[in-house]
Amino acid sequence: MRQIRWGKPLVFLACLLPALRLGVGALNAVEVMNIGGISLGADPVKMLLHTCGRWTLNFLMITLCMTPLRDLTRSMFWLKFRRMFGLFALFYAVLHFSIYLLLDQNGRLGDLWQDIVKRPYITVGMLALLSLIPLGLTSTAKAQRRLGRDWTRLHRLIYAIAILGVWHFWWQVKKDIREPLLYACGLTLLLGYRLWKERRSLARLSAERFARTDAA
Amino acid sequence: MRTPPDSTKILPSEITPYREYFSRRDLLAAALGTAGVHSIGGFAGSARAQSPGALGALTYAHNAALSVAEPPNSYRDITTYNNYYEFGTDKSDPAENAQKFRTAPWNVSISGEAEVTGTFTLEDILKPHPLEERVYRLRCVEAWSMVVPWIGFPLADLLKRFKPTSKAKFVEFKTLYDPKQMPGQRTGVLEWPYVEGLRIDEAMHPLTLMAVGLYGKTLPNQNGAPLRLIVPWKYGFKGIKAIVSIKFTERAPRTTWAGAASNEYGFFANVNPSVDHPRWSQATERRIGANVFGPRQPTLPFNGYASQVAGLYSGMDLRKYF
Numbered sequence: 001m002r003q004i005r006w007g008k009p010l011v012f013l014a015c016l017l018p019a020l021r022l023g024v025g026a027l028n029a030v031e032v033m034n035i036g037g038i039s040l041g042a043d044p045v046k047m048l049l050h051t052c053g054r055w056t057l058n059f060l061m062i063t064l065c066m067t068p069l070r071d072l073t074r075s076m077f078w079l080k081f082r083r084m085f086g087l088f089a090l091f092y093a094v095l096h097f098s099i100y101l102l103l104d105q106n107g108r109l110g111d112l113w114q115d116i117v118k119r120p121y122i123t124v125g126m127l128a129l130l131s132l133i134p135l136g137l138t139s140t141a142k143a144q145r146r147l148g149r150d151w152t153r154l155h156r157l158i159y160a161i162a163i164l165g166v167w168h169f170w171w172q173v174k175k176d177i178r179e180p181l182l183y184a185c186g187l188t189l190l191l192g193y194r195l196w197k198e199r200r201s202l203a204r205l206s207a208e209r210f211a212r213t214d215a216a
Numbered sequence: 217m218r219t220p221p222d223s224t225k226i227l228p229s230e231i232t233p234y235r236e237y238f239s240r241r242d243l244l245a246a247a248l249g250t251a252g253v254h255s256i257g258g259f260a261g262s263a264r265a266q267s268p269g270a271l272g273a274l275t276y277a278h279n280a281a282l283s284v285a286e287p288p289n290s291y292r293d294i295t296t297y298n299n300y301y302e303f304g305t306d307k308s309d310p311a312e313n314a315q316k317f318r319t320a321p322w323n324v325s326i327s328g329e330a331e332v333t334g335t336f337t338l339e340d341i342l343k344p345h346p347l348e349e350r351v352y353r354l355r356c357v358e359a360w361s362m363v364v365p366w367i368g369f370p371l372a373d374l375l376k377r378f379k380p381t382s383k384a385k386f387v388e389f390k391t392l393y394d395p396k397q398m399p400g401q402r403t404g405v406l407e408w409p410y411v412e413g414l415r416i417d418e419a420m421h422p423l424t425l426m427a428v429g430l431y432g433k434t435l436p437n438q439n440g441a442p443l444r445l446i447v448p449w450k451y452g453f454k455g456i457k458a459i460v461s462i463k464f465t466e467r468a469p470r471t472t473w474a475g476a477a478s479n480e481y482g483f484f485a486n487v488n489p490s491v492d493h494p495r496w497s498q499a500t501e502r503r504i505g506a507n508v509f510g511p512r513q514p515t516l517p518f519n520g521y522a523s524q525v526a527g528l529y530s531g532m533d534l535r536k537y538f
Contacts, residue, residue: 029508042296043502103509119495175301175305
């Protein structure tokens with residue numbers, strides 16, 4: 001699979017672009033330099049925070065697209081990228097959290113705890129991040145082998161994480177819910193597809209069993 | 217009445233940094249003795265086309281007594297970071313979508329519990345009022361803040377002209393409803409037109425301002441041209457923009473944000489660090505433009521105007537009337 005040998009580094013770089021852009025924007029914002037007119041706008045911290053949050057959701061969605069794409073195209077090609085996309089979701093989630101902690105909350109851990117307990121949308125977001133970490137840690141081929149079947153079970157957490165992530169977004173929007181609604185619709189499709197597939201295979205299984213007992 | 221000769225010519229363009237702007241203005245004030253300066257025909261700019269470079273310069277006096285000493289935000293920040301849902305929900309939308317908004321001709325309807333009512337042209341509304349500059353803090357309910365050099369006049373002076381009756385307990389304001397010009401009004405994000413209101417004593421308070429300009433020039437469309445409300449001790453959403461109706465009422469008007477989510481936004485909406493928004497803290501704020509990645513600063517009760525306005529609410533439970 002020559003395409004993949006070249007494809008992977010290219011996709012990797014493409015996934016980094018949003019972070020690079022933010023990095024340049026941040027350096028421009030503190031007037032270290034001024035490259036390419038990239039600006040984080042009047043409220044740079046919010047821009048950093050929200051952009052990383054969005055890309056976390058984007059990568060969760062992209063990761064969840066790989067299995068349906070495999071089924072649709074009957075090609076295993078897509079699964080080669082799934083881990084990378086999942087890890088980028090974690091990467092942007094950690095950036096998102098770090099910006100929140102260090103820039104938004106000024107690194108005050110006491111306030112962070114207050115925020116987590118008092119504000120449901122932060123509780124939900126923290127829960128999503130904490131669930132994402134074990135998935136990242138067990139993303140290696142070695143961990144996959146060691147965990148065997150449990151690996152698949154553990155990594156089903158991504159469904160819950162994606163739901164929590166969209167929920168986290170929805171709850172903090174002031175009024176215009178169009179964007180979180182879009183994510184919610186996408187996620188409904190992606191998870192709905194899996195439910196439908198599960199149902200279908202269960203039905204097929206029981207039909208087979210039924211046929212077997214019938215024959216006996 | 218004196219008008220500073222040609223003072224308008226050296227007022228800032230949008231690229232003037234605030235430090236320069238303020239130092240020029242201080243020089244002028246010193247040279248002319250600002251206290252006695254009144255404006256004549258200060259609103260000539262209102263009828264002009266409103267590309268940012270073509271905004272009319274205004275004639276005004278700086279009101280140092282009612283201005284804060286903090287450095288104002290840049291013209292760029294103030295005019296590109298706006299909450300004005302009629303032109304889109306993104307902060308950068310209004311600056312983009314409001315450019316062709318027509319602010320002339322403009323009429324304002326005065327109605328309700330007052331002796332003088334009717335429809336008035338903007339020129340009639342503004343004519344008797346000398347303009348002044350007031351540098352106010354602006355605290356958004358979203359926990360960010362700015363400092364803005366507004367140009368305007370006390371709302372009280374305007375309201376008194378219509379002789380409100382003893383039944384006038386509240387004042388209700390409405391924004392223009394024109395979905396053709398205001399793309400946000402074609403969406404269901406909020407109920408249109410936008411409605412805001414004040415208790416009559418809040419409306420009559422000397423800090424409450426009818427603004428027609430900022431940084432010495434006519435208000436850019438994205439900042440609420442041609443006429444907007446500024447109530448510096450309340451969250452920014454109380455500062456209704458593009459006002460076409462002022463009504464004196466006996467009962468509290470149903471205001472837009474309070475109507476949209478009454479558990480999150482109250483009628484009073486006084487800046488209060490100890491009453492959190494249900495979904496975020498109001499204890500601190502990020503000052504736009506100041507020390508980009510610096511710490512948040514504490515939010516002050518009544519946005520720092522407590523000594524002037526706290527008396528309006530004595531005996532009221534501010535947790536209940538948030």
